[in-house]
Amino acid sequence: MKTIAKTSFAVAALVAGTIGTAEARDQLRIVGSSTVFPFASYVAEELGATTKWPTPVIESTGSGGGMKLFCAGNGLDTPDITNASRQMKVSEFERCQENGVTDITQAVIGYDGIAFAQSKDNDPINLTREQITLAVAKEVPQGGKLVPNPYKNWSEIDSSLPDREIIIYGPPTTSGTRDAFEELVMEAASEEIDGYGGEYTKIRQDGVYVPSGENDNLIVQKLEQNTDAFGIFGYSFLEENEDKLQGAKIDGVAPEADAISSGEYPVSRSLFFYIKNSHADDVPAMSDYVELFMSEKMIGEIGYLKGIGLIPLPKDVREDMRERVAEREQLELSDLK
């Protein structure tokens, strides 16, 4: 019994000693898109290594999951920043407003091109968005009505294309990359093709289009192994594997940093993060993080993030954005499309 009593005293002393070690929140909490995740982690690590702040915690929850957490309220247990590979939706904005998260600043950090890539063993190829749409659509217009997609071979779509089996590894339905692909390729092309009646974004499910994880090393192996195949993924992944893969030209433009930055390459999207300004005072690391992220050293023409695949904004847009973020311009409903 004596030992028990002794231990309980020791434990009590220990517990009493730890009271007061709790501190104000220095650590930034960031959630959101898996596409922005590598860039944000890079900045976070830099912040942790070179300043007095602890490294921010970054969770890859997907854009939607991030918005849900971000908009849950103003409490300090909610994230300070959410990354997104698409703009905030109106419904998400309204949700934020309902929960009192009204002072939000939107930052655009750059572009992510969506590449249509194949193995290096192939000849370079030039595809149009219409051709790609016809290859991946669930149905194609024939004789005035939609029939299940019969194409198994690229040359069936257009005789100028090689005699090559159509097989495409692309993002799954849960991915923002797929959303962007549908919008930028299929929706745009289906407006040009008679018979789709405007917006058509259904993707075939007969095994020609194979949903795959987007940041998956396996997709490279697959493309190497099956030289007929194409893969759809973010430009950064293409760049990382340039020894094995090449990007197809789309509408005559190759997926290269300059073309994406200038908007010439048709399939690219902006990457965002959103700042919860109500946390600015309680989480002092936030302004340093934002400043570092928006700095030329990170998102500039020769910034570090370019080295890992971020396409910088054009110079004037970038400077304008930096200024607007520095002023913490408040996001309005009218800013969202």
Next chain:
Amino acid sequence: MSQSLDDISRQLKARHRKSRRLHWMSMTALLLAGAFLLAFLADMIGKGYPAFVQAEIQAEIHYSEMAKDIPLAAVDEDMRELVSRGFLRLIPNEMEANPELLGTTRMRWVVADDQVDQYLKGHYHQLDDEQVAIVDRLVEEGRADLRFNTYFFTNGDSKLPEIAGIQAAVVGSILTLFVTLAFAFPVGVMTAIYLEEFAPDNKFTQAIEININNLAAVPSILFGLLGLAIFINFFGVPRSSALVGGLTLGLMTLPIIIISSRAALRSVPDSIRQAAFGVGATRWQVVRDHVLPLSLPGILTGSIIGLAQAMGETAPLIIIGMIAFIPDAPNSITQAATVMPAQIFTWAGMPERAYIERTAAGILVLLSVLITLNASAVYLRKKFERRW
């Protein structure tokens, strides 16, 4: 129908042949399972051991005024791409801490870029011919070498593979398991004691028993959903913290601890209980002073095995936010933390190839801890095993 003795002896031969066949087949099965284990371990060691060495190069570091603002300027131009950014970016901090460095130049062994590392290990690399020539020259001069990789054990996660390590994940694992144990061990043992020593044999007790067996079979990912809904959303435990991870894993480990503790309690013969009751002890005194001490080795063994399982679990942690970029080791259970299997999962998905060997190396570290835990459980079982 009668059979001749010849027939019978022929038959007998066939029957014995069959019998031997089963013997061989069953032995092969066991060997096959052992072979799987060996093949697996060999594969992991083969993939993982290169990560325990890391390329370092000797470079001149110029602590100039310029290096304060542009750390890249601290090394000669031809070396800029070869030295790790993880080292360079710390130069301004270093100069601030030691002002006397300003204006000096020092030869130092510094960690090299992951591409140099991969080149020296003979893997695929992205260095151009010129850089390869420089590295080759450095090697000849003895200024570039593969050395023991201390960063792997002293650093947390990083976007730069050459300085990525598992230290933060190890600390996170320890904190998480501490919470798991602090929660699951007392509750598990108490439940086992109740069911074995106190509970009346009625429908309610049976319901608890069946329920515990069920819990042991529930897919671990559902525990993640539970952790999200109950601990994070209802009780407001901070996301990604060792506390929520430990509690979730604790609930998952609970049935394992209960089942093994019950087996240990049951193996204590009734004569001991009867003797204690006979001298007037109460039920709780019997349990506390006689049954529990005798069954403790068994209970500990089961708990260690449960703990080992919790340590390797990943799926529920995805749901409660522990699979994240968390390079700093947590220093309290409410801070964001990651654990070893989560770190392995993150690395496995990285595009840079230097991470593959780090993944395998992380696996080796995790496995050696797990095997140590399991081995100590077996040892405990053997050492304290008692036949009544």
Next chain:
Amino acid sequence: MTQLMQTDQILMAFFGGLLPLGALAFFLGRSKAVRVREEGVHMHSQPDQYAWFAVFSTALPAVVLGLLASLAFLVIGQMLPAPMVLTIALAVGAGGMWWGLNAIRPEFRARDFNEASVRWALLLASLVSIITTFGILLSIVFEAVRFFQMESFWYFITGTEWSPGAAFLEGAGRAAEDASDARFGAVPLFVGTFMITAIAMLVAVPIGLLAAIYMSEYAPEKVRTLAKPVLEVLAGIPTVVYGFFAAITVAPMIVTAAESIGLEASFNNALASGVVMGIMIIPFISSLSDDVISSVPSAMRQGSLALGTTRAETIRFVVVPAALPGIISATLLGVSRALGETMIVVMAAGLRPNLSWNPLEDMTTVTVRIVDALTGDQAFESAETLSAFALGLVLFAVTLSLNFVSVIMIKRFREKYRSSNL
């Protein structure tokens, strides 16, 4: 200051105050009892029992009050001023101590009181597991119901097309007119899960069972004591490690092998995940079967051998049939393990809902969909995210029923052979 830090501090302060108070109660109670005893008065209980009673009477009211306060916080969402609650709780604790110390009298039955308290505490602990089950159900059911309000339950169970594409658009706030096109027929997911589970069991059951037979019937004692823990290492390897192994080593091997015999295999083929999962499950089957086979009464073996059967015949016609319920229940446990396994398939299996019986094709499973939906980019209220909970519910129901079958099997075995080793 965050709310969480406060919780942290409150808890620390609470226990920091309570522990010394409890210790004080222990010593005061004990010394009082000892004093009374030394006066030569006969006491009902031992001094330590009085001491513990004093501790209980101190801690219980304080803890109950603390719990009530936090419950009030959770229910009304309003934080009562923490220092006030703390002071009151500690004061109540002190009051409890005073009362407890006063109650220590020779005729007071502290032992009975302690006995009852211990019993209640143990009962409370054993309720945790029941609460956990309800917690799991509660955390899935609400979202699952919301999903079934959006999508038909019948089609979910029987439909063969899983294409949440349009649901994604809806979730993303674009093109709502397409919403009716979302298809949540989960049969392809069930088939993928079933396929991978079947492959796993094809690997695990023969190897596991034969290994168990060898260990319990043939192997010398030394081999057995060595082999069992070594095999259990296979079960102890984290699943994320198996996933890495399946994706990086086994899958490419299978692709190369399939190509060499002229077959086309996907890099996410179901075979790789299945085989690796099978390896993982071997020890579950072998260990449990080994226990069951060893507990078949040896009188049965002796009887059989005495009739002149060979060893193999005894095993095949006597031992294994006798142990069959146990073996089946071990297998069912393995099946529920395989159904719910997540990391191996997340890392190595595909994402394509594929209704096919070819194990070389890529397939997806229920658990992969759950992880994918919960970590994806779409809005949380979208049908696709909610489908994760519906799938979780199905998984829960299936493992539950498998387990009931296995409990019944074990019970039957126990009754048949009156073996208590299970």
